[in-house]
Amino acid sequence: MMTPQNAMLEVKDLTKNFVKRLDMAGKIAQRLGSNIREETVHAVDSVSFTIEKGEVVGLVGESGCGKSTLGRMIAGILPPTAGGISFKGVEFTAMTQEEGEAAALAIQMIFQDPFASLNPRMRVEDIIGEASVIHGMTDLKERSDYVGDMMERVGLGREYIRRYPHQFSGGQRQRIGIARALAVQPEFLVCDEAIAALDVSIQAQVINLFMDLREDLDLTYLFISHDLSVVEHISDRVVIMYLGRIVETAPTDELFDKPNHPYTTALLNEVPRLDQRGIEYEPVSGEIPSPLDPPPGCHFHPRCPHVTDRCTIEVPVLREIAPGRLSACHLNDQ
Amino acid sequence: MSGDGPTLSVCNLETHFFTRDGVAKAVDNVSFDVDKGEIMGLVGESGSGKSVTGFSILGLVDPPGEVVGGQVLFNGHDLVGLDDEQMQKLRGNRIAMIFQDPMMTLNPVLRVDTQMIETVLAHDKSISKNEARQRSRDALGQVGIPSPDERLKAYPHQFSGGMRQRVAIAIALLNKPDLIIADEPTTALDVTIQGQILYEAQKLCRETGTAMIWITHDLAVVAGLVDKICVMYAGRIVEQGAISDVLDNPVHPYTVGLLGSVPGHNTRGERLYQIPGMTPSLLNLPTGCAFQARCPRADEACTAEPNITQPLADRNIRCFHPHLQEAAE
Ligand SMILES: Nc1ncnc2c1ncn2[C@@H]1O[C@H](COP(=O)(O)OP(=O)(O)OP(=O)(O)O)[C@@H](O)[C@H]1O
Ligand SMILES: Nc1ncnc2c1ncn2[C@@H]1O[C@H](COP(=O)(O)OP(=O)(O)O)[C@@H](O)[C@H]1O
Ligand code: SF4
Ligand code: SF4
Numbered sequence: 001m002m003t004p005q006n007a008m009l010e011v012k013d014l015t016k017n018f019v020k021r022l023d024m025a026g027k028i029a030q031r032l033g034s035n036i037r038e039e040t041v042h043a044v045d046s047v048s049f050t051i052e053k054g055e056v057v058g059l060v061g062e063s064g065c066g067k068s069t070l071g072r073m074i075a076g077i078l079p080p081t082a083g084g085i086s087f088k089g090v091e092f093t094a095m096t097q098e099e100g101e102a103a104a105l106a107i108q109m110i111f112q113d114p115f116a117s118l119n120p121r122m123r124v125e126d127i128i129g130e131a132s133v134i135h136g137m138t139d140l141k142e143r144s145d146y147v148g149d150m151m152e153r154v155g156l157g158r159e160y161i162r163r164y165p166h167q168f169s170g171g172q173r174q175r176i177g178i179a180r181a182l183a184v185q186p187e188f189l190v191c192d193e194a195i196a197a198l199d200v201s202i203q204a205q206v207i208n209l210f211m212d213l214r215e216d217l218d219l220t221y222l223f224i225s226h227d228l229s230v231v232e233h234i235s236d237r238v239v240i241m242y243l244g245r246i247v248e249t250a251p252t253d254e255l256f257d258k259p260n261h262p263y264t265t266a267l268l269n270e271v272p273r274l275d276q277r278g279i280e281y282e283p284v285s286g287e288i289p290s291p292l293d294p295p296p297g298c299h300f301h302p303r304c305p306h307v308t309d310r311c312t313i314e315v316p317v318l319r320e321i322a323p324g325r326l327s328a329c330h331l332n333d334q
Numbered sequence: 335m336s337g338d339g340p341t342l343s344v345c346n347l348e349t350h351f352f353t354r355d356g357v358a359k360a361v362d363n364v365s366f367d368v369d370k371g372e373i374m375g376l377v378g379e380s381g382s383g384k385s386v387t388g389f390s391i392l393g394l395v396d397p398p399g400e401v402v403g404g405q406v407l408f409n410g411h412d413l414v415g416l417d418d419e420q421m422q423k424l425r426g427n428r429i430a431m432i433f434q435d436p437m438m439t440l441n442p443v444l445r446v447d448t449q450m451i452e453t454v455l456a457h458d459k460s461i462s463k464n465e466a467r468q469r470s471r472d473a474l475g476q477v478g479i480p481s482p483d484e485r486l487k488a489y490p491h492q493f494s495g496g497m498r499q500r501v502a503i504a505i506a507l508l509n510k511p512d513l514i515i516a517d518e519p520t521t522a523l524d525v526t527i528q529g530q531i532l533y534e535a536q537k538l539c540r541e542t543g544t545a546m547i548w549i550t551h552d553l554a555v556v557a558g559l560v561d562k563i564c565v566m567y568a569g570r571i572v573e574q575g576a577i578s579d580v581l582d583n584p585v586h587p588y589t590v591g592l593l594g595s596v597p598g599h600n601t602r603g604e605r606l607y608q609i610p611g612m613t614p615s616l617l618n619l620p621t622g623c624a625f626q627a628r629c630p631r632a633d634e635a636c637t638a639e640p641n642i643t644q645p646l647a648d649r650n651i652r653c654f655h656p657h658l659q660e661a662a663e
């Protein structure tokens with residue numbers, strides 16, 4: 001197992017709750033005696049893991065399980081409710097202002113929607129170059145050259161430097177987003193569904209680009225995706241989340257060859273694969289629960305084929321089941 | 335209803351959009367058949383014309399778009415040129431469409447039961463409201479919605495995204511239509527819910543002989559579900575055939591590139607094949623084969639229009655230099 005010394009990122013008991021406040025109608029209903037209450041979503045529930053320098057860690061889970069929330073806390077754009085994040089051994093909250101700024105540049109996030117995340121009224125040169133001038137990676141005189149280099153690095157011709165985002169295709173816009181992140185010379189990229197909006201043929205271009213950048217720039221990644229095939233292709237290690245909690249983490253090969261947690265098994269069974277033909281589909285057993293009202297004990301128990309009484313009461317802890325492998329399931333106690 | 339012919343036969347369909355910047359041939363000379371109980375996959379990149387093909391079949395193309403040529407034979411009768419009233423009768427009755435966004439089917443201000451009962455009664459005026467409610471309830475149960483009796487009384491916004499899509503699918507299944515056109519219905523859903531929906535789709539086609547067109551850009555989904563496949567590029571079908579034949583032995587360079595670029599079980603750590611360049615604008619296509627700027631096999635011949643040929647049994651393609659050696663091996 002890795003020690004915190006060589007961990008690039010360490011997340012400990014990280015928690016984020018969102019409180020859904022009552023609107024006016026709700027408040028009035030409450031006054032009138034309705035049992036309507038403010039609801040709390042435990043979007044991320046006491047999550048701990050580490051990422052080593054140079055590693056690509058895939059983060060997988062169903063929609064709404066808390067992947068983006070976790071990613072945004074790590075990228076420093078969403079404050080945690082509880083728990084801590086350390087970058088290169090220093091806890092975020094213990095950083096000096098200088099250290100905090102350095103960490104904010106070192107950790108960059110790439111978003112799903114390549115259009116919404118680019119200012120439509122800014123030219124590519126400004127989009128990519130603005131932050132790097134402010135932070136002294138380049139100066140106004142050298143900026144065009146610097147931005148041009150970044151564009152070439154992600155496979156965009158530098159002749160496009162004067163264009164606006166709408167003059168690019170989806171895949172090219174995603175490259176602009178990547179170039180903008182690279183321009184501040186990050187060490188760690190959080191990619192949140194960074195290729196989900198792209199066509200298959202363009203997805204391949206961007207996946208290859210991420211792999212090249214990892215080699216060339218020695219980058220570390222947290223790669224969030226609901227697409228298990230992509231995660232299997234790109235990751236060294238995979239973290240599986242279910243309703244705010246990590247249920248399993250393992251090296252990619254081991255996870256795909258021999259999943260431990262029943263949820264991982266269920267997920268892998270449903271992954272569509274190119275080499276399958278004439279599948280006999282089966283109905284899902286159990287209902288997908290709401291994150292507003294997760295089942296007690298093991299969150300997965302209403303859907304689990306191995307459920308026992310214990311599972312409905314006691315939360316299984318995430319613990320080591322083999323070197324480098326963690327799983328949160330009572331079955332491992334037997 | 336004519337007995338043995340295909341449920342749907344699309345012949346030389348052409349749908350154009352007359353935009354300010356020129357004419358976009360969104361569907362250009364497209365032909366295919368779908369038999370009773372058969373599932374056909376329609377795949378291609380975004381903007382390749384998949385949805386417009388579906389809309390054209392259903393008579394849902396609005397100006398500046400227009401079906402300018404071809405036939406859509408549904409149980410032997412041409413749908414092109416039917417008036418709105420006749421089309422509306424067919425839709426939600428003998429033909430249903432499932433959209434990527436379930437709110438295109440669901441009315442946000444009506445309770446689910448109101449919408450479902452209305453759909454049943456529109457089809458069969460002889461049954462009672464109670465029977466219609468019963469049938470609606472069963473349909474919700476079929477798509478895996480728990481406590482369907484209570485859920486019937488809910489409004490669409492009280493469902494999660496995945497459940498809303500399942501309600502929309504339940505509505506499409508209600509009258510056991512002869513043809514369903516499903517336009518990327520599972521793209522926004524998780525794999526476990528997707529599996530559930532694929533299960534219902536498959537069951538319906540098998541049990542009631544419904545013909546289905548499954549539109550998607552996800553080749554892995556069609557691999558397990560469909561019987562045959564059409565690959566679209568820039569408004570045209572460039573390759574079509576039985577699903578195993580096409581996936582195991584693709585011969586059109588675009589299909590070959592597309593399949594090579596899908597990450598999977600055996601690609602870990604390797605570079606994916608990437609189709610160079612980007613999807614062309616329909617307003618600005620080269621003369622001849624639309625794929626030529628991105629095609630590794632392109633030569634002078636490709637500046638002419640490739641016609642449909644049948645280089646292998648049961649395989650139609652549009653290409654001058656298909657990968658036939660590889661296919662023969
Ligand atoms: N600002 C917010 N206010 C209230 N609830 C929120 C907020 N942001 C997220 N949530 C809730 O927190 C949970 C986790 O959301 P998150 O966006 O992290 O999910 P996700 O795993 O990224 O899902 P997806 O795959 O759909 O992107 C969800 O139940 C979501 O509704
Ligand atoms: N209302 C419209 N006006 C102009 N062009 C349109 C319109 N709707 C669709 N198109 C064009 O038709 C082509 C095919 O679109 P579509 O069928 O939606 O593609 P997809 O394969 O992604 O479903 C695209 O080039 C699109 O820009
Ligand atoms: S703890 Fe129990 S319910 Fe949860 S995954 Fe394990 S066996 Fe299933
Ligand atoms: S016709 Fe020519 S350009 Fe078009 S796909 Fe075939 S080889 Fe390539």
Ligand SMILES: [Mg+2]
Pocket residue numbers: 067068069192
């Ligand atoms: Mg998200």
Ligand SMILES: [Mg+2]
Pocket residue numbers: 384385386517
């Ligand atoms: Mg579409």
